[in-house]
Amino acid sequence: MGKLTVSYNNNSIIDTTSDGSFTLATSGKLMADDVGVEFEGGVALTLEVNVDTGSAVTVTNGTTTLTGTSANNKCAFTLPEAGTWTASAEKDGQASSSDAKTYTTSQSVTLTYAVVARTTPQTGISYTNGISGLSASELNEIAMAISDNSDITYQTSEVYVTQYNRHISVGDQISYSLGGTSYVFRIMGFNHYPLSSAKAYGASTTTGCAGFLLQAVDCITEGSYHGSDPQTETWPNFYERTELQDTWLPKFPSATQNIIKEVSVGYKTSLSSGYSHADDKLFIPSRREVTGEDYAGTGDLDSDKRYAWYRANSSQASRVKKYNDTARDWLLRNPIVYSNYSTSRRAACVRASGYVDPEGTSGYDVTNNKAYVSPCFCI
């Protein structure tokens, strides 16, 4: 700061207290013409606002407002006086964070925009396709933005994300090392499953759904079956459900485990009627979610919830999944039924050819054949 000197009849009166008041040596009437004011050595206050290039930037102290446009992610202002100034910015109709500070020296401030996911691209932005190279926390931030846009539904196939400038589509893939083996997972849809906890992202979102739904492109393990002998085995007591949560979830990188969301997964309580939900982080899809068909026809709560990827890629070949480079039969979430546990258990299953066996007595014989597991999870 510079030095402010007030003089009266050529006698300097320096504000030594810095409180803005001055003490006159003699009493008397102070005439304006007799007072001189000098400001020496002062350096203008500079406020440098760091914000995305092309932002309309505003700084104001309530009475004076300065505006500018950021270039090279910066916009600098010379403040006419010290005091409390608020910086804010806007770009493409989106407001940035704002920052109010009392400035007595030159400073910089950084403004940020929230991540926004849209169904259409914005002009002037060059998007990178896919989700590769994004960290777990970045994926989580994008998933929350998707979850916060009700225009993005379980049937949406493409989203465009600000800040990261990503164009993300169903079918985009990402690899995870599970127990030392790399597995590829594919985005099957957006905003498909309701979050078990509304504030799973730290705050509630508009849709209340998990932004990303992914499924392993191939199978990751051989299925195992329940040891008891009820007439019907439904998803909550699938042996595989426990194994996915207890054995396979801990194999994901810890940062990824932290962003996998628990979602409300529907299941049929019997072959032809009854419906309930379980809360899971890893699960397998139902027959309706893969094919759009179900033993009981329409009427279930998930009646139209076929994964967007399976709906658009409806060929039998698109359902083929491998384990150790060989196409395998893979299990679905529908009830397993049997008249005798040891000799006749029938399950809904996607065969190695991609053909889908229904649940019920005409289902796939899992007593005498193996079925593999291709898990899903949500972020």
Added chain:
Amino acid sequence: MFAFKKDGAVFEYADNPAWIKRLANGDFGLTDQEHATGVALSDGPYALTDSEDVAGLERVEVEQIDGKQVLRQYEDVVNILLGGEQA
């Protein structure tokens, strides 16, 4: 309702067909009818246009029809087969 035809013959009806287009990653994605270059039917995707992104897919023709009228026609056929009269 939509009728999908191959060689002039209807082979599938759908109330809410899955209109598709090729995505940047090479897979198909859902879109609206206006932007669709193909359609995903029960046995796989078909081309609706000569667009390069559906090259290699079998081409089908699509016709929007009155579903109630189609049902009535089927009812007439059934009635005739059962010895009854047309509706």
